Amino acid sequence: MPTAPRVLSLNIGKAVATDHTSAPGGITGIDKYAVSSLSVRAPGPKVGGLGSGVVGDHIGDQRFHGGDNKAVYLFAREELDWWEIESGRSLRSGIFGENVTTVDFAVDDLVVGSSLAVGDPASPGVVLRVAGPRIPCRTFAGHLGERQWIKRFTARGLTGAYCAVEVPGQIHTDDAITVTSVPDHGITVPQLFRALTGDLELVEQVIASEVLAGEELAQLAESFERRTGRRPA
Numbered sequence: 001m002p003t004a005p006r007v008l009s010l011n012i013g014k015a016v017a018t019d020h021t022s023a024p025g026g027i028t029g030i031d032k033y034a035v036s037s038l039s040v041r042a043p044g045p046k047v048g049g050l051g052s053g054v055v056g057d058h059i060g061d062q063r064f065h066g067g068d069n070k071a072v073y074l075f076a077r078e079e080l081d082w083w084e085i086e087s088g089r090s091l092r093s094g095i096f097g098e099n100v101t102t103v104d105f106a107v108d109d110l111v112v113g114s115s116l117a118v119g120d121p122a123s124p125g126v127v128l129r130v131a132g133p134r135i136p137c138r139t140f141a142g143h144l145g146e147r148q149w150i151k152r153f154t155a156r157g158l159t160g161a162y163c164a165v166e167v168p169g170q171i172h173t174d175d176a177i178t179v180t181s182v183p184d185h186g187i188t189v190p191q192l193f194r195a196l197t198g199d200l201e202l203v204e205q206v207i208a209s210e211v212l213a214g215e216e217l218a219q220l221a222e223s224f225e226r227r228t229g230r231r232p233a
């Protein structure tokens with residue numbers, strides 16, 4: 001019988017020094033280790049807010065990480081298992097910097113804007129909104145020490161999902177994860193990732209779908225026009 005989607009591991013990163021980040025002071029919290037529960041809340045804006053949506057989780061560079069739309073990071077254990085085979089090394093839950101390692105849950109099939117109830121579906125303790133993909137960076141590559149990591153991770157294209165916190169509270173290991181609503185536009189997290197990393201056809205679809213708004217939308221449209229010499233349809 002199929003098993004229910006659930007939380008396998010909950011992970012928090014402490015501030016540590018690294019040579020692989022442009023963060024002020026050379027500090028990162030990407031390497032996360034398991035804890036029994038997480039307290040999550042909306043952290044506010046990326047710059048000037050609380051950083052991570054997970055209490056006690058360190059964000060090294062708030063110019064690029066944290067904030068309401070990158071509050072909690074979900075990654076599938078099955079995808080970590082795939083990378084174990086591909087890289088020939090053991091990869092514990094949390095090593096990709098994820099706050100929530102899921103199991104039996106299709107993180108990379110999620111539609112952007114979907115709502116996720118974490119806990120008892122009849123009375124969820126936490127509600128998350130799927131906000132978008134993880135874009136691989138220098139810190140991620142340096143942390144793992146894998147050759148051509150950004151290129152390889154981008155080619156795979158299954159990034160896990162950043163989520164915003166719609167209803168704050170506690171998440172516990174083995175909590176159920178339930179998709180409670182899905183927007184009609186149909187743009188998945190991997191599709192948005194490919195648009196943000198250069199797929200011009202998907203850029204037009206993303207812009208038309210209104211998945212993005214404000215500065216993110218303006219930047220994507222500007223990039224498209226600069227590369228093609230025309231405005232998105």
